[in-house]
Structures are given as structure tokens and as C-alpha cells.
Amino acid sequence: xxxxxxxxxxxxxxxxxxxxxxxxxxxxxxxxxxxxxxxxxxxxxxxxxxxxxxxxxxxxxxxxxxxxxxxxxxxxxxxxxxxxxxxxxxxxxxxxxxxxxxxxxxxxxxxxxxxxxxxxxxxxxxxxxxxxxxxxxxxxxxxxxxxxxxxxxxxxxxxxxxxxxxxxxxxxxxxxxxxxxxxxxxxxxxxxxxxxxxxxxxxxxxxxxxxxxxxxxxxxxxxxxxxxxxxxxxxxxxxxxxxxxxxxxxxxxxxxxxxxxxxxxxxxxxxxxxxxxxxxxxxxxxxxxxxxxxxxxxxxxxxxxxxxxxxxxxxxxxxxxxxxxxxxxxxxxxxxxxxxxxxxxxxxxxxxxxxxxxxxxxxxxxxxxxxxxxxxxxxxxxxxxxxxxxxxxxxxxxxxxxxxxxxxxxxxxxxxxxxxxxxxxxxxxxxxxxxxxxxxxxxxxxxxxxxxxxxxxxxxxxxxxxxxxxxxxxxxxxxxxxxxxxxxxxxxxxxxxxxxxxxxxxxxxxxxxxxxxxxxxxxxxxxxxxxxxxxxxxxxxxxxxxxxxxxxxxxxxxxxxxxxxxxxxxxxxxxxxxxxxxxxxxxxxxxxxxxxxxxxxxxxxxxxxxxxxxxxxxxxxxxxxxxxxxxxxxxxxxxxxxxxxxxxxxxxxxxxxxxxxxxxxxxxxxxxxxxxxxxxxxxxxxxxxxxxxxxxxxxxxxxxxxxxxxxxxxx
Amino acid sequence: xxxxxxxxxxxxxxxxxxxxxxxxxxxxxxxxxxxxxxxxxxxxxxxxxxxxxxxxxxxxxxxxxxxxxxxxxxxxxxxxxxxxxxxxxxxxxxxxxxxxxxxxxxxxxxxxxxxxxxxxxxxxxxxxxxxxxxxxxx
Numbered sequence: 001x002x003x004x005x006x007x008x009x010x011x012x013x014x015x016x017x018x019x020x021x022x023x024x025x026x027x028x029x030x031x032x033x034x035x036x037x038x039x040x041x042x043x044x045x046x047x048x049x050x051x052x053x054x055x056x057x058x059x060x061x062x063x064x065x066x067x068x069x070x071x072x073x074x075x076x077x078x079x080x081x082x083x084x085x086x087x088x089x090x091x092x093x094x095x096x097x098x099x100x101x102x103x104x105x106x107x108x109x110x111x112x113x114x115x116x117x118x119x120x121x122x123x124x125x126x127x128x129x130x131x132x133x134x135x136x137x138x139x140x141x142x143x144x145x146x147x148x149x150x151x152x153x154x155x156x157x158x159x160x161x162x163x164x165x166x167x168x169x170x171x172x173x174x175x176x177x178x179x180x181x182x183x184x185x186x187x188x189x190x191x192x193x194x195x196x197x198x199x200x201x202x203x204x205x206x207x208x209x210x211x212x213x214x215x216x217x218x219x220x221x222x223x224x225x226x227x228x229x230x231x232x233x234x235x236x237x238x239x240x241x242x243x244x245x246x247x248x249x250x251x252x253x254x255x256x257x258x259x260x261x262x263x264x265x266x267x268x269x270x271x272x273x274x275x276x277x278x279x280x281x282x283x284x285x286x287x288x289x290x291x292x293x294x295x296x297x298x299x300x301x302x303x304x305x306x307x308x309x310x311x312x313x314x315x316x317x318x319x320x321x322x323x324x325x326x327x328x329x330x331x332x333x334x335x336x337x338x339x340x341x342x343x344x345x346x347x348x349x350x351x352x353x354x355x356x357x358x359x360x361x362x363x364x365x366x367x368x369x370x371x372x373x374x375x376x377x378x379x380x381x382x383x384x385x386x387x388x389x390x391x392x393x394x395x396x397x398x399x400x401x402x403x404x405x406x407x408x409x410x411x412x413x414x415x416x417x418x419x420x421x422x423x424x425x426x427x428x429x430x431x432x433x434x435x436x437x438x439x440x441x442x443x444x445x446x447x448x449x450x451x452x453x454x455x456x457x458x459x460x461x462x463x464x465x466x467x468x469x470x471x472x473x474x475x476x477x478x479x480x481x482x483x484x485x486x487x488x489x490x491x492x493x494x495x496x497x498x499x500x501x502x503x504x505x506x507x508x509x510x511x512x513x514x515x516x517x518x519x520x521x522x523x524x525x526x527x528x529x530x531x532x533x534x535x536x537x538x539x540x541x542x543x544x545x546x547x548x549x550x551x552x553x554x555x556x557x558x559x560x561x562x563x564x565x566x567x568x569x570x571x572x573x574x575x576x577x578x579x580x581x582x583x584x585x586x587x588x589x590x591x592x593x594x595x596x597x598x599x600x601x602x603x604x605x606x607x608x609x610x611x612x613x614x615x616x617x618x619x620x621x622x623x624x625x626x627x628x629x630x631x632x633x634x635x636x637x638x639x640x641x642x643x644x645x646x647x648x649x650x651x652x653x654x655x656x657x658x659x660x661x662x663x664x665x666x667x668x669x670x671x672x673x674x675x676x677x678x679x680x681x682x683x684x685x686x687x688x689x690x691x692x693x694x695x696x697x698x699x700x701x702x703x704x705x706x707x708x709x710x711x712x713x714x715x
Numbered sequence: 716x717x718x719x720x721x722x723x724x725x726x727x728x729x730x731x732x733x734x735x736x737x738x739x740x741x742x743x744x745x746x747x748x749x750x751x752x753x754x755x756x757x758x759x760x761x762x763x764x765x766x767x768x769x770x771x772x773x774x775x776x777x778x779x780x781x782x783x784x785x786x787x788x789x790x791x792x793x794x795x796x797x798x799x800x801x802x803x804x805x806x807x808x809x810x811x812x813x814x815x816x817x818x819x820x821x822x823x824x825x826x827x828x829x830x831x832x833x834x835x836x837x838x839x840x841x842x843x844x845x846x847x848x849x850x851x852x853x
Binding site for chain 1: 750755
């Protein structure tokens with residue numbers, strides 16, 4: 001270390017007690033003690049050849065350039081080897097990879113051991129695998145015939161390391177192993193492969209230097225220069241045939257401006273922009289010459305698109321799908337994903353019916369089931385409730401999140417509003433329909449609950465839900481700080497543990513009562529949903545519990561036909577679906593029941609307020625409208641058949657028979673009056689009709705013929 | 716291991732739209748047209764060779780934008796572009812400057828109308844909040 005620095009004392013004490021030296025003194029000192037051309041500034045002169053012998057250096061570079069031709073073969077082989085690796089590891093830039101960046105050493109040695117060793121391996125395997133080394137010899141031949149290579153400026157190398165000789169050895173081995181077969185390929189002009197790719201690759205693989213990594217350089221004096229452009233050209237079509245990625249290899253290696261691309265980089269677009277014919281709008285700005293013919297362009301289009309296509313590998317797609325499937329996994333799909341679950345159930349049922357053999361199992365195993373196999377689910381998988389990590393004495397919550405464990409930003413609880421506060425019900429005509437719909441909705445949900453009590457899928461899901469709740473309560477129990485809270489949680493746990501036993505019957509009763517209550521029946525039936533509700537409800541009413549109510553229900557249905565019938569005939573066509581149920585019911589009816597039904601139909605409702613009865617309905621009995629409706633006439637027919645049976649089995653009294661015959665008269669009369677009598681779903685069999693009619697003398701001919709015409713089976 | 720990607724049933728995914736030319740409508744009202752290259756679980760999109768298309772009346776203008784990464788929550792909808800129909804658009808293409816001008820004019824017109832409406836409402840004692848942006852509509 002210098003004792004002085006520009007004349008100042010470099011001792012550690014500040015020297016404040018000393019006078020600062022004069023300016024003149026400084027300069028003097030500087031000149032005396034500081035050698036401007038010292039070794040520190042300009043570097044050591046240990047290797048004088050480096051500095052002085054520029055001529056020698058130039059020769060070296062020239063050799064270098066020439067040797068690069070033959071080493072391209074090595075390069076190609078290496079790239080081919082790299083291509084054999086799995087494609088879905090595009091960023092495999094391990095240290096040992098030949099393409100990893102190695103910073104130049106102090107003495108400019110770029111070819112460190114890692115590259116050399118990998119080259120070793122590569123070339124060895126190349127020797128083993130490549131059998132078409134006839135190219136080697138042919139290319140070798142061609143080279144000797146070609147014109148001497150122009151010198152190309154290359155990156156400066158201070159000196160050639162000894163290891164480079166290994167390449168020469170390799171090359172010698174290659175040639176030794178090659179078979180000397182003459183090939184009739186014309187000599188290829190040199191410049192062709194070199195300048196074919198004036199590549200300016202903007203996308204550099206990570207870690208590569210802007211300068212190219214020149215492949216290993218041959219040692220200086222080399223008697224022959226094998227592999228030349230000819231080989232390069234030969235390999236090219238091979239790559240073109242492969243059609244894609246490997247094109248980057250053929251860049252002139254010695255050129256400092258050409259960055260060597262990573263083999264997995266998607267190659268840059270070809271120098272001439274290819275415009276797909278459809279995106280003329282998009283690429284108008286950068287539209288170069290369209291000199292190619294269409295077929296070539298099309299091929300290039302296809303290739304251009306393919307080059308960018310597949311950026312998402314299958315693995316990544318699978319990963320994404322797995323995430324989505326994961327998010328769909330709940331323990332209770334019947335509740336969370338009702339429509340999909342039911343759809344799957346129905347499909348499975350259909351398949352079982354259609355293909356009752358083992359084939360189903362195979363198909364099922366191929367599809368990944370959304371909630372896994374249910375058996376697996378029960379045993380191993382339970383929905384994992386993630387409680388984010390909480391740190392003591394910290395002010396905030398965890399910041400990092402993941403797909404399965406999102407971070408909790410806001411603490412939000414669902415607060416259910418007070419159920420006691422009911423808004424005053426304002427019944428107005430405009431709101432009536434909405435009100436009805438709401439009520440129907442409520443009744444429907446009751447019905448669905450009742451049905452679920454007997455549905456195995458729903459039952460299993462319910463059990464599962466209970467399990468989940470229990471586990472949650474247990475977790476809460478652990479977290480509960482005070483004993484009181486613990487008690488509360490325990491209480492809740494007990495509540496949740498008890499399986500709720502419910503009787504669907506209770507629900508059904510509720511529904512029926514609600515339906516029959518308050519004269520809303522007809523209004524319900526006026527809405528499609530009401531009819532569907534009734535249709536779905538009727539099977540549940542088949543038991544003995546509802547006998548009395550059933551009569552009421554059917555009476556009201558028939559009585560509502562004047563209001564409901566027209567809409568149903570023109571639109572919904574749901575009423576005829578009631579017929580099987582009605583038939584079944586009627587089989588259980590007594591004469592009295594039937595008479596109850598029919599007397600209601602004949603009564604003409606005279607009401608003072610014209611608002612409820614439209615003009616067309618004034619003065620007409622419900623029977624009038626019943627005759628216009630398909631379901632109505634089918635019901636009448638059914639009743640007639642039943643009555644005939646009852647009378648013939650002598651369970652009907654005189655009075656009842658009289659009443660019935662009166663009804664028949666009204667029926668027959670109206671049939672003549674009504675404009676368009678509907679056709680029953682099942683006409684009266686002729687014998688039954690004849691038998692029945694003959695019981696009653698008051699049915700004179702024209703009435704009889706009326707009835708016969710419309711309702712009797714004429715076969 | 717089968718090479719094909721497993722089918723997803725009963726739910727939707729964007730994987731079938733990969734490498735297709737799509738039109739994406741963003742929440743701020745922009746329309747982007749580009750090739751969908753990649754998606755993720757949040758429906759973030761990577762659009763390639765994207766152009767932003769501005770429509771004003773019967774005219775439109777394209778601004779080339781390159782590669783876009785769109786955050787999933789900002790997408791209103793996306794749809795595949797029919798190549799044939801794209802070639803025969805009933806609209807006329809104009810230059811970028813023209814369309815930007817037209818857009819500005821349209822915006823000014825809207826603002827003026829809004830001002831009038833706000834004024835009229837004020838006179839009747841109602842206060843209109845004109846701060847609703849296009850985004851707030853969704």
C-alpha cells in the first residue's frame with residue numbers, strides 16, 4: 001500500500017496538527033511517487049503474447065471461425081439430445097445444462113468444465129446414436145471443395161484453453177467411426193445456411209448473456225476442416241420436417257450479436273410476418289409483403305398458430321381442472337349441488353336399466369367423479385375447514401393465501417333478521433298473484449321436505465351434514481375460552497347429535513290444510529305451479545288419513561274448472577293428468593260421495609257482485625264449463641261408470657238413484673247446449689251405457705242420443 | 716396415463732376456449748379481441764395478439780395492443796369470434812384517431828345530456844347521482 005496518497009499522509013491519525021502540504025508539493029509528490037502506467041492500472045504483463053501479438057490472435061480467431069463449422073455437428077447433436085427430454089419442462093436450466101449461463105472468467109475462459117463435460121456426454125451419445133454418419137464424410141468432402149470461409153468477427157478470447165482439444169478428439173472419433181460412403185449430393189454454396197436466419201431474438205432465455213456462447217473452439221492448427229455448411233444444410237430439412245422448435249440451432253455460432261436461444265424457447269416468428277387471412281384487421285399495422293402463394297402461406301399460418309398454440313400444456317390444464325374439482329368437493333352434494341346430483345342419479349338409473357352389465361363400472365372409473373367415490377368420501381375425506389394461522393399478540397391476520405386457504409380479510413357473520421317482525425299484509429289485486437306464488441312456494445318446500453324424508457340420497461346427505469356439524473361443534477368446543485361458552489357449545493352439540501325424526505305425514509297434513517283453507521283453491525289452480533303442486537301431492541293423499549279431505553279436494557277441483565279450465569285447455573294441459581288419480585279415487589267412493597260432487601256442479605251460483613263472476617259465467621252452472629273441459633268430461637264419465645257399478649251392486653238407495661238420474665238429465669240437456677263438448681280420455685263402454693240408461697225412464701231419446709254421441713264408445 | 720385431458724362435467728371451464736380468437740368485454744367497457752393462450756383458477760386471461768376495438772355508431776377502430784393479462788374479476792363476458800362473420804362486418808373501419816375523436820364526441824354528448832337531466836331533476840327537488848360508471852351497472 002502506498003504510504004502517501006497524493007502527498008497526504010496515509011497514517012490513520014488525521015494529521016490535523018500538521019500543516020496541509022503546499023500545492024506544489026502535492027504535484028511534485030505525485031509525479032515522484034505515482035506511476036501512471038503502473039501494473040495496477042493496466043494489468044500485468046505476464047503474458048506478453050496477449051498484448052503484443054495481435055497477429056497471432058487474429059489467426060486464432062480465424063481458426064476459431066473455421067472450427068465452428070465442424071463443431072456445429074456437435075451442437076446439433078446436443079440439441080437433438082435435449083429434445084428427447086420431456087417437453088413439459090421448459091425451464092430446465094440446471095447448472096449442468098449446456099445452455100446455462102456461465103459468466104466469463106477473468107482470463108476470458110468461457111468454456112468451463114460444466115459445458116465441456118456435458119459436451120462430452122452429448123457427443124458420446126451422439127456417436128452411439130447417430131448411425132448416419134455418412135453425412136459426416138460427405139460433408140467433409142464438400143467442405144474441402146467449397147470456397148474458403150470469410151472471417152467472421154467473434155467474441156474476444158484471451159487464450160485457448162487446453163480442454164478444447166477434447167473436441168478435436170471427439171471429432172476424430174466421429175470420423176473414424178463413420179463409414180466412407182460416397183454420396184451424390186451437390187456441393188452447397190457456403191453462405192446459404194449462415195445467413196438464412198438473420199435472427200434477432202428479442203426473447204432471451206433467462207440467464208443467457210447477450211453474447212452468444214460460442215461452442216468450443218478448436219485448437220489452433222488444424223489440418224482439416226470438416227463439417228461445413230453442407231452438413232448444416234442437410235440437417236435443416238430434417239428440422240423443417242419436424243416442423244418446429246429446433247430451428248434455432250442453425251445460427252452462425254461465432255457471431256457475437258446472435259444470442260443462442262434456449263431449446264425450449266418458442267422460436268421467434270419467422271422474419272416475414274405471416275398474416276392469417278382472418279386477422280387482416282389485427283395485423284394491418286405490421287403488414288409486410290405477401291409474396292408467397294396461398295398454400296405456402298396457409299402452411300405457414302398453420303405453423304405460426306401452432307407455434308403459439310399449446311402454451312398451456314396438458315399438465316397445466318389437468319392442474320386447473322383438479323383445482324376446480326377440488327372446489328366442488330363437498331360432503332353433501334345433494335344440498336350444495338342439487339340439480340347435478342339428481343341428474344347424475346337419473347342417468348345412472350337409466351344406464352342400469354338399459355345396460356344391466358359390468359360395463360358401467362369401467363365407464364364410471366374413467367370419469368373422475370365430482371365428489372370422488374362416495375365410499376372414499378365417507379372413509380377418508382371430510383371437508384377440511386381451514387382456520388388460518390393466528391399469531392398471538394399480533395394485530396392482523398395472515399397475509400398470504402392459497403387456493404385452498406384464502407386469507408381472511410373481513411370478519412363477516414351472517415345475521416338472520418328477526419323472524420317475528422312481519423310486515424303487514426296488503427292484499428290488493430296487483431299483489432294477489434305474488435302472494436299466491438309465495439304461498440305456493442312455501443307449500444312446495446314443505447312437500448319437498450316431506451319427500452326428502454323418504455329419499456335415500458337425501459337421507460345420506462342429511463347424515464353427512466350432521467356429522468360435519470358435530471365436528472364443527474367439537475372444534476368450537478376446543479376454541480371456547482370460558483366454561484360458560486363451553487357449556488353452550490356442548491348444548492348445541494347435543495342438539496345437533498340427535499337425529500331429527502320427522503313424519504312426512506305431518507307435512508302433508510299441513511299442506512292440505514293450507515290448500516283447502518280460505519277459498520284460495522281456485523286461485524291456486526289458476527297458476528301452473530299450483531296445479532303441479534297438487535299433482536305431486538295427490539300420491540301422498542292416497543292413504544286412509546285423508547279420505548274426508550280428498551272428497552273436498554276433488555269437489556273443489558271440479559268446481560274450479562269454470563275458472564281454470566279455459567287457461568288449462570289453451571296452455572298448460574295439466575288437468576288431464578289428474579285423471580288417473582281421480583279414477584283411483586272414485587273407485588273408493590260411495591254413492592253419497594258422488595252425489596255430493598255432482599250436486600255442486602249443477603248449482604248455478606247467483607252472485608250479486610259482478611266482479612267475481614265475469615259476464616260469460618253469469619247464470620251458467622259449473623257443469624257447463626265442465627263439459628267444455630277434457631278432464632271434466634272424463635271425470636263425469638268415470639263417475640257414471642262407478643255409479644252404474646254401485647247401482648248394479650245395489651249399494652245405492654232409491655233416492656240416490658233419483659238424484660243421480662236428475663243429474664243425468666241436466667247433463668244431457670247441457671250437452672246439447674254446449675258449443676264444443678270435450679272428448680273424454682276414456683269413453684263409456686257401450687254396454688255399460690246402455691245398461692245404465694235403461695234404468696232411467698226420464699232419459700228420453702234426444703237426451704240419450706246427446707250423451708251417446710259424445711261420451712260413449714262407438715266401437 | 717391417458718394423454719387427453721380429463722373431461723369436466725356439470726361445471727364450466729375455459730380450457731375449451733384456449734387458442735381461440737375471443738372477444739372479451741371488460742368491466743370498464745373496453746372490448747378486447749385476442750387469442751386466449753392461458754387461464755387459471757380465477758379466470759385470469761392471457762390474451763395474445765390483442766387489439767382493442769372501439770365502437771362508435773357504425774364505425775370502429777382497432778388499436779393493436781399485444782399481450783394482455785386480464786384479471787378475472789374484470790371480465791364481464793367473452794365470446795368466440797366467428798371468422799367468417801368477422802370478415803364480413805357490417806361496420807366500417809376507420810383509423811384510430813378518427814375513432815378516438817368520435818368516442819370523445821360521444822362522451823361529451825352523454826355528459827351534456829346528463830347535465831340537463833340533473834338540472835331538470837334538481838328543479839323538481841331530486842338529486843341525481845351522476846357518478847354511476849359503466850362498471851357500477853354490473
